[in-house]
Amino acid sequence: MFQIKEVLLEEEKAKVIHFLHENNLDYETDIDYTIMVYDEDELIATASLARNVMKCFLVKKSYQDQNITGRMFRHLETILEARSIEHFFVYTDPTNADIFESFNMNVIVETMNTVLLEGNKNINQVLHLLKKEYDISDAKKSAVIINANPMTLGHMYLIEKAALESEELLVFVVSEDASSFPFEDRFMIIKNATEHLHNVTVLPTSNYLVSKITFPKYFLKEDQLIKDEQTLIDVLVYKEYFVPIFKINKRYLGKEPYSYNTNKYNEILQSHLGNHIKVIERKESDNKPISASLVRKLIKRNNLEKVKKYVPKATYDYLQSTRGQKIIEQIQSKTLRRH
């Protein structure tokens, strides 16, 4: 009889990691729940959850026709139910896609090594709903996708330049709440800062772009270098869903000379989307490129006068508000992270 056990001890985790490594798989750092399947005393399978993403599925070769994946999937589903999470995702090897499709999951995108599926929702429906909610037309348009943590004059420059060159511009703000500044606040600042630009619409990226689902590595610390494969899912989701649904024919990027990871992401976007991508030179101030991380460093050092030089009025006003003051306190009390 097979028994499913959850990983509780460090030595159990080490055992799972070893089991994954033997099969050329990695245990990912954002995992918050892992199960092991035993046949008597033998570890024969494992799977994990990172919030609403199921990943790191592995079943020993000799057990692969016994629906162990189905049992693990069902177990993780009940965990998600208990956490009141409805919309969820699966990362797995493309050869497993059939199995998960038989549990009513839908394939979102597939690369050579990975397939991303979702359950209980459908990306097409979600994006069409978003399009309707923000009253987006079917005309050709441009897009900018920014986290803006917080918004700087560099972002402002990118948006203004793109807006000037386009009939219509969509500014997608990264919805994932993994940054110093909460999504709601980042979103509001950008809305206020772009009020005077009549062809600009500000909207959220939803779960599907630059999120912990499509691009988990984006939210890791700068010292962890990303590989091409890890950005590819995000690029493909953009290309296969955002581009056709929102009728985007140009995406503007700010040049990133100092962030290895952002630069890498930009390179991969360019290699997959070619002319669709337009890179704008980075806005400089006193010969120094303006970046959100520079602004956060200045906030950390409590140098708000200098911050004023690098951010639009909307950001500065926000930082003066009670809400902004609270975030400033938080940033100053924490050791500095990338986001």
Place this chain on the structure above:
Amino acid sequence: MSRSFLFLPGNNPGSLQNLDIFNADSIIIDLEDSVTFDTKDEARDLVYHFLSKFMFKTPSIYLRINDISTPFFNDDIDVLDSLEFKGYVLPKATKESVISLSKKTDKSIIALLETPMSLVKSEAIISLKQVDAVLLGAEDLTTAMKIESTVSRQEITYVRSKLALECAAHETLFIDTPYTDKDDLAQLKNDCLQAKILGANAKSIIHPNHVDVVNTVFSPTTHQIANAKRILKKAETHQKGAFNLDGKMIDKPIINRAKNLIAQAKKYQLL
């Protein structure tokens, strides 16, 4: 009278609806250990609908319910007792829990003895009227006693002998503990023979591939069958009282035992 009692997981429709293909004399549908805590209700509903829908003449069907200390004990009985099945297997049985169960049902009870205290007080349990059989749960027992299971199972020699003696005294069936290694059929056979030598009448099973070995070991031997036939033949001509056969006194209890043995042999298609 069964030789083999096969446990099947109660929350698995695939094995429930095939319970008659395993050749076991009795099936124990399990709602306890093989069913996880959060699927107890699923299993109970499934077994309810399964037994409402299907009837079986053979094999005999027992339900292993959850023990009296759990919140599931009462639900299991309340929901399932009205259905057609032979009896209950009561885990972690004590005299008190068997009495509690017998107040709620008229069905047969197999007491599962698996704690040190239940083995100390086993005779009080075996002597209860509704207890038709006891089942030795050696895995839990040895774990509680902090002793290792050995292949030869010498660590349970005493409890096997104790139960065999007490069951014989109360004419109760003694069902031996299951053998846990799925693939070692040779050692399974040794284990069955050892239990039989000490006085077990049947064996419980957790791997369906063990059924044939268990049935073979616990079947009446050809020698026993031949002997019983001779007793019954001679009894035909002696309508009343005791008689002499080959220099031995044959009385009513011996004739009855011979009848049972022949009935068993017929049932197992050994005649």
Place this chain on the structure above:
Amino acid sequence: MNVSAGSYESNDCLITLEPAAELECIIHSVVKEQFGEQIELVLKQTLAGHNITHVKLVINDKGALDYTIKARLETAIRRMRDLDE
């Protein structure tokens, strides 16, 4: 809130219930061609037996017989009601 009962084992099915404006049954089955109507009948009768009319039901069937479908649905219904209390 969703509730569910069952599994993806063969001969079993997984049923999910979700409050909805009206009754909706979505059937995914390996034997939908032959048994889709039968499955729907069992589901609708069982729901009607509990006077349930406002629910979205999704069944992922792996070849379950009627008694299994009924049992899984009964469990899901009880779980839904336990959640409401």
